[in-house]
Amino acid sequence: MKFNDYFNEIPYLETDKLILRAFCRADIEEYLSFINLLQVQRFLGGGLSIFNEEPHISNWLNNINGRLLKSKKAFTWCIESKIDNKVIGRIDLGGFSKKSIAELSYYFSLEYWGRGFATEAVKEVTRFGFIDLKLHRIQAKVMPTNTASLVVLKKVGYLEEGLLRKCLFGKEFHDTIVMALVNEDNIKK
Numbered sequence: 001m002k003f004n005d006y007f008n009e010i011p012y013l014e015t016d017k018l019i020l021r022a023f024c025r026a027d028i029e030e031y032l033s034f035i036n037l038l039q040v041q042r043f044l045g046g047g048l049s050i051f052n053e054e055p056h057i058s059n060w061l062n063n064i065n066g067r068l069l070k071s072k073k074a075f076t077w078c079i080e081s082k083i084d085n086k087v088i089g090r091i092d093l094g095g096f097s098k099k100s101i102a103e104l105s106y107y108f109s110l111e112y113w114g115r116g117f118a119t120e121a122v123k124e125v126t127r128f129g130f131i132d133l134k135l136h137r138i139q140a141k142v143m144p145t146n147t148a149s150l151v152v153l154k155k156v157g158y159l160e161e162g163l164l165r166k167c168l169f170g171k172e173f174h175d176t177i178v179m180a181l182v183n184e185d186n187i188k189k
Helices: 003-008 025-035 056-070 117-132 147-156
Strands: 018-021 074-081 087-097 101-108 137-142 159-169 172-182
Touching (some): 018 117, 025 056, 025 087, 056 074, 087 117, 101 117, 117 137, 117 147, 137 147, 137 159, 147 159, 147 172
Parallel strands (some): 101 137
Antiparallel strands (some): 074 087, 087 101, 137 172, 159 172
16 A cells, blocks of 8 residues: 555554554543543643533544545544553654654553553554555654653654754643654664
8 A cells, every 4th residue: 555545544553452543432531531631731732622522522533533634644543452442542643744754642541651551552653654654754752851751762762863942842832852763773672
């Protein structure tokens, strides 16, 4: 398949402990139970719109599963745990440039922090980006205080490239560390 062929629907990805799939209306209650928490929001730079009622829910689902996908801007996966069949997070791959560069972002429910789920999801989406989409570079921007996310990215093989001072991060300005992996690098097993 070619790059453009992947944007007909959110690709279904699976790992040992996770299912990465499109969000659906049945996921909203579990998703809202953690996305609105301050501990989750604090590393998102005020860039996430908090919603909890119609028509915002329908608009959000239409955007991530329709408009953003069809315009080839982003893949947004719902992360489901195979252990308990719960929605535990979200991971995005988007901001595509020349079909060769993309940006990765993710977050999880608090109760699933520190259990290896983020590393597993990042590894799978990175594999998808390099193997399936044939990207050359995937990068992630992380606040320096988000040490857990920096550890996750380093475990997968991402390298720290530098600090962007007071960079636009979400809707706010924050110091931001750029982490990146290029296709020539070895993805850590």
